[in-house]
Amino acid sequence: MNFQPVLDAIDAELRPLLGAEGQVASYIPALARVPAAQFGIALRTCDGHEAAAGDADTPFSIQSISKLFTLTLAMRRLGDALWERIGREPSGNPFNSLVQLEHEHGVPRNPFINAGAIAVADRLVSLGHAKADLLALMSDLCGEAIAYDEEVAASEAVTGFRNIALANFMKSFGKIDNDVREVLSLYFHQCAIRMNCRQLARAAAFLCRDGAHPSDGEPEVTTERHTRRINALMLTCGTYDAAGDVAFSIGLPCKSGVGGGIVAVVPDQLTLCVWSPALDANGNSLLGLKALELFATRTGLSIF
Numbered sequence: 001m002n003f004q005p006v007l008d009a010i011d012a013e014l015r016p017l018l019g020a021e022g023q024v025a026s027y028i029p030a031l032a033r034v035p036a037a038q039f040g041i042a043l044r045t046c047d048g049h050e051a052a053a054g055d056a057d058t059p060f061s062i063q064s065i066s067k068l069f070t071l072t073l074a075m076r077r078l079g080d081a082l083w084e085r086i087g088r089e090p091s092g093n094p095f096n097s098l099v100q101l102e103h104e105h106g107v108p109r110n111p112f113i114n115a116g117a118i119a120v121a122d123r124l125v126s127l128g129h130a131k132a133d134l135l136a137l138m139s140d141l142c143g144e145a146i147a148y149d150e151e152v153a154a155s156e157a158v159t160g161f162r163n164i165a166l167a168n169f170m171k172s173f174g175k176i177d178n179d180v181r182e183v184l185s186l187y188f189h190q191c192a193i194r195m196n197c198r199q200l201a202r203a204a205a206f207l208c209r210d211g212a213h214p215s216d217g218e219p220e221v222t223t224e225r226h227t228r229r230i231n232a233l234m235l236t237c238g239t240y241d242a243a244g245d246v247a248f249s250i251g252l253p254c255k256s257g258v259g260g261g262i263v264a265v266v267p268d269q270l271t272l273c274v275w276s277p278a279l280d281a282n283g284n285s286l287l288g289l290k291a292l293e294l295f296a297t298r299t300g301l302s303i304f
């Protein structure tokens with residue numbers, strides 16, 4: 001299938017809506033300055049074909065999309081031991097909520113809410129070299145040098161009161177092993193990775209290829225079993241409180257971030273990345289979700 005005309009049509013249809021609705025994430029000052037009226041879309045098929053439209057080459061802050069890659073690293077290194085500290089249930093609460101942690105003894109519902117990603121970061125800090133390993137993984141997956149945006153990381157470090165609270169709360173239950181500052185430094189840096197749609201579609205391509213490396217399949221990024229599990233978590237928890245709606249209207253495993261990016265997977269076919277900075281009330285990109293819905297409708301691609 002030639003996807004280029006599909007992406008061009010989606011770009012043309014959504015461009016007039018840019019800036020009309022939604023808000024850029026303003027609780028992270030460095031993200032509040034990003035112009036809202038931008039839209040990009042890119043995909044990579046299992047056999048390595050790429051297509052893109054709109055602002056697909058403009059870098060943005062990947063934010064919670066990074067949770068996909070830290071989870072992949074942690075599953076690869078720790079196997080099932082990872083799940084001693086983290087659940088696999090949708091939270092039904094906002095991504096930065098504290099409420100469930102009290103009743104659930106500091107064990108986050110899943111690795112994609114902030115508490116869960118901070119717990120994953122703690123495990124990675126224990127293994128050592130986490131910041132360098134993560135950048136090496138991202139650069140290797142897209143075949144281009146990827147970097148942390150230190151300004152965004154610093155901006156979040158001085159205003160991330162909820163994340164600081166979450167980490168300390170889990171520590172009070174004995175569920176964080178390392179120094180909270182070190183764990184949060186990794187978490188704020190992973191969220192501050194700068195990439196564009198094209199790079200993210202490529203980096204996530206192992207998720208549509210049973211874990212095989214995006215470029216040549218070797219070495220495998222992770223196992224087929226882990227890949228299926230990551231896709232399952234994306235479907236049930238990847239867009240937070242909206243995961244049910246996203247499964248209903250789009251029907252693909254997705255992972256969003258408050259920078260406005262969303263990665264979606266069509267297993268055995270392709271990975272897709274959309275980006276538009278204005279967010280809905282759940283913290284998902286408004287036009288990004290619209291674009292994915294149009295894509296799923298027009299191509300008929302769905303996991304159902």
Ligand SMILES: NC(=O)CC[C@H](N)C(=O)O
Binds near residue numbers: 065095096156191256
């Ligand atoms: N949903 C997100 O992208 C949240 C990530 C953001 N860095 C935060 O911790 O609040």
